[in-house]
Amino acid sequence: MTEKILDPASCFVIDAEDQEDLFTQAYQRLLKEGLVADGFLDQVIEREEDYPTGLSSQNLGADLPNLAFPHTEGIFVKKDRLVPIKLLKPVTFHSMVDPQVSLPVGFCFMLLDDKADGQAKLLSQTMTYLSQANPSELKELFALTDPQAIYDFLEKD
Template identity: 75%
Template sequence: MTERVLDPATCFVVQATDRTEMFTKVYQQLFEQGLVANGFLEEVIQREEDYPTGLDSRNLGAGLPNLAFSHTEGCFVKKQRIVPIRLLEPIVFKSMVNPEQELPVGFCFMLLDDKADGQAKLLSQTMTYLSQAGVSELKELFALTKPQEIYDFLAGRLSF
């Protein structure tokens, strides 16, 4: 793959009060970079409502923030990317395992892929990294507060 799946321009640190505000802030940057199409914002918001992506992080280790893995249909995506989003304050997502459960999420990996099965591959690769990394390594990642630091940290660790 010649295209970079992780890019410093698509690593974010976001202050938002809810999912819609977070998605809007990230969408504006992704759209300006030509990575997503018109309609992406509405679709990612709706898909999160219909198919929640929050994940309780207790299985990864104690003291880690809950995670989310937002994505939408490939027709709204122009380029493949993993978009790490550090949330300065937790935002409520519903659990992918139990959609009735609300989780305060501190870190989101937005998965962009223009292929039908692409998100599954990106999710699998991201989850493999998260499950194999030690708790101290993940705490270090989730504490970073600058986009470039997040990119530098993940660039050598996520393999594609």
């Protein structure tokens, strides 16, 4: 699942009060790692408002947290990366399927791709991985609260 898009320095565990807090904390870490440009934070917040990325996990298995796949335009990305983010408490996202529906999200996969439409490929790869994984393995992944353990888990596949 890696193809050099996964790195232990960009696997996060975040305790966020809300979506903006989550994005701010992720942005500060990603900026420090040199993965995103100035303007990324405003753009990811704006894009999430216009094009929600929350997804119910009910089709993946029972007792799994809902997911989100936030991203923004490639001009704000310096390096391609899949950024797994374990949320210590759920953060509300709107559903990408039905934006009127609010979902408590427990795990995010932030998609960083510097190409104009690159996040579609990264989203497709991530969704393929999730849909083919055993639900018990996903439960194990989504329960991890150590960034290195999240990286190690995803790297082994």
